[in-house]
Amino acid sequence: MAQEFDRIEPTFNGGPIQTPSRAPIADATFDHRYRPTSVPLEVASNLRGKRQGRLAPYEKAGRVIRLMAWVTAAIFVGIGAAVGFPAFASGKYPPREFIGLAAFAVVITGALFCVAWGVFRRRTWARVAGVIYGVISLPVFPIGTMVGIYLLWILPFRWHHEA
Structure with a gap:
């Protein structure tokens, strides 16, 4: 079964640009350039769960x-x-x-x-x-x-x- 993912292209200012990609990806193979859109990039990049910026x-x-x-x-x-x-x-x-x-x-x-x-x-x-x-x-x-x-x-x- 093929699923459709959005292609995420990172930019230099930290925010992702999501462009729709209509190429289906098979379940058996996973291309690292494609990620599911259900997980925001900010959450995925912040592994420890701590906020960025100033200290409390x-x-x-x-x-x-x-x-x-x-x-x-x-x-x-x-x-x-x-x-x-x-x-x-x-x-x-x-x-x-x-x-x-x-x-x-x-x-x-x-x-x-x-x-x-x-x-x-x-x-x-x-x-x-x-x-x-x-x-x-x-x-x-x-x-x-x-x-x-x-x-x-x-x-x-x-x-x-x-x-």
């Missing part, structure tokens, strides 16, 4: 929290290197403060990455944790203050807004 406010907040997690990890690695290298070079055991700092760094950085993951997935607990992180980061002038104000503006008031 909660996605921006998740990116900011993730960036601050990376900055926090870099700061703790720098402090750890400054404290740990002299201790290891002298052949002594690292001080207890070093081990405590390393454990604290792992917990804080891991918590920030978890909060960023939750904000990306619009979890309510992550919204609350993000607000708490925003309040805690306010006294850390100047970057923490900007991040805290941004998170306190986005997470409570623009959580349900789309881009």
Whole structure:
């Protein structure tokens, strides 16, 4: 049985030009130049189902929290290197403060990455944790203050807004 399909010719501006093609295509053979018209080209090209264009406010907040997690990890690695290298070079055991700092760094950085993951997935607990992180980061002038104000503006008031 032969079916009739429309020929889709893509253009440079992203929209398809559909011209009727009266040549029937057999079921056994399929030519890749022909597609059924029941599936819009925008849906077929957008495999993940996400919208194109601007980010939603909660996605921006998740990116900011993730960036601050990376900055926090870099700061703790720098402090750890400054404290740990002299201790290891002298052949002594690292001080207890070093081990405590390393454990604290792992917990804080891991918590920030978890909060960023939750904000990306619009979890309510992550919204609350993000607000708490925003309040805690306010006294850390100047970057923490900007991040805290941004998170306190986005997470409570623009959580349900789309881009």
